[in-house]
Amino acid sequence: MRAGLAIAGVELRRFLRDRSNIFFVFIFPLLLVLVIGSQFGGGGGNGRVAISGSDSALRSAVTSVLRDDGVTVTVTSADVVRELLARGRSDVGVFISPDAATAFDAGDDVVLETVTSSGQGTPAVLQRVRTAVGGLATTKGQVAALVGAGVGEPEASAALAAVSASVTRPSLDVVDIDRIAQEFSGLGTFDLGAAGETLLFVFLASLAGSSTLIQTRRLGVMARTLAAPVSTRQAIAGQALGRLTIAVFQGAYIMLATAVLFRVNWGNLWLSLLLLATFSAVAAGAAMLIGSLIDNDGAAGGIGVGLGLVLAALGGCMLPLELFPSTLRTIAHLTPHAWAYDAFAKIQRHHADLVDILPQLGVLAAMAAVLLVVGTWTLRRSVARAI
Known part of the structure; x- marks a missing residue:
């Protein structure tokens, strides 16, 4: 276990030392939250x-x-x-x-x-x-x-x-029967954009980082790791934990930054973090699968970015799922993003508890299990494959 944690720590440090991540990990997500919040966010009070x-x-x-x-x-x-x-x-x-x-x-x-x-x-x-x-x-x-x-x-x-104080003033209750308006009522200006962009960048950062798995094999880092008193199982577990750590770090940073800078309401914080961890496990499994099936790190990074953007767009991270036609919304739930989007919507807008989001968590956990098992198996096979 200690060896796995050490490998995961090394992967996180490698991720943070990449200077290109200064913009794409720390600045760009917040800019997109600002843009999407201005387009789809709530009005914020009475004007x-x-x-x-x-x-x-x-x-x-x-x-x-x-x-x-x-x-x-x-x-x-x-x-x-x-x-x-x-x-x-x-x-x-x-x-x-x-x-x-x-x-x-x-x-x-x-x-x-x-x-x-x-x-x-x-x-x-x-x-x-x-x-x-x-x-x-x-x-x-x-x-x-x-x-x-x-x-x-x-x-x-x-x-x-x-x-004036003694007079009972007339009251007027306006009920908007529009489904979309009801769904978005009470949302803060940046709440909607923050949830979508968190999912987008957690998955994107994980898939783009799949190239480091290839570099680990190409540069002999994996071989040197196995030469130490570390078993193959521990080394692979460390790589999986490293992908998960990177994904959770990216998501937690966006959640914290948006809460402080934009006052985003994440609802029940512990449920939001549990959802983030489950979705991050899906992203980690997908990153392991790409990083072990492809031997070219440039191709892996390109495929990861392209696939991450397509899945995010289809899963409601760029345009709210509520604005999708019913057929497209059904197709969107082939992606983990749509399930996580629905869970965040319940937590942020409807004060959901654990029971309310169990279906979404169950689907995400199943996706994570399949991807992590397949990704672990393919990574174990790729260790012996020459690059």
């Missing part, structure tokens, strides 16, 4: 509004009302507001001029300039802004009317606040 303008009662009031309504508000300069809108990081930009702030203080009509982005939920956010400003104007007019009737302004404001 995002950026407000510019000097400090005034109007700016403070609008900001307070919108935040109470669940809107994410950013107060910044006019140039930054335009940049946020251009980059799609804000739905509506509100520009408060000095004239508007003065008019609000005087109780006159207020005119605000708004600029919208091209996001799908922008009209709803704009309506929230209009409702907030309209409500402030109404309240201001009510206070002015009471003051004109001889009531002091503090007393008028307090009375209106008390009346």
Whole structure:
């Protein structure tokens, strides 16, 4: 067991020392999470509004009302507001001029300039802004009317606040009957992309790394290992454990990085890690099979990358499975990615427990067992084959 762990540690160090992995392992996955999250991710609350303008009662009031309504508000300069809108990081930009702030203080009509982005939920956010400003104007007019009737302004404001608090406001529940909208409801902006890209890069890194198995045989590393007090079974187990360690490392890094940088919610962490380990075993078995059947490391790397991308695309890692036609979705479940995707969906969106994802785990465990057994057998045979 100690020999196997030592070999696995060597494989992980070789993987990390490859300078090309600095980009493809640590940076590229996060960039794809960002891109896919911006395309398919959830809207994030009740929208995002950026407000510019000097400090005034109007700016403070609008900001307070919108935040109470669940809107994410950013107060910044006019140039930054335009940049946020251009980059799609804000739905509506509100520009408060000095004239508007003065008019609000005087109780006159207020005119605000708004600029919208091209996001799908922008009209709803704009309506929230209009409702907030309209409500402030109404309240201001009510206070002015009471003051004109001889009531002091503090007393008028307090009375209106008390009346507003005592009134039972009407509620409106909107139920979206669209299946896809229901499936994606409650998802964070990057939750969907993070799960898919984790599966993509775990499998891709494993299959691309299958070339190291060929290099191990070609450079005589395997022969020197067997010359030590290490049995063939221990050496092969170490190689299998090395592939598994690399896959788990890649997946765990993406999960940790997305949780910290993008606040991705992975649901039950222990279930997510169990799913990651099971899927990584499938990837490790596939890498062993490719690395032992092919004697050219360049060809093995190319086949691994191509096969990894095709399986990921078919398995829902680039386009959500929910958007697939029913026939294609059935075909997608020939891949381990689709089963792992379904399990992650249950964990992240539906707070699933172990029983809920047992079917997916069972299928992945069966795939892993078959691939690891076949991969071990072919690797044992390849050890004696000259390259």
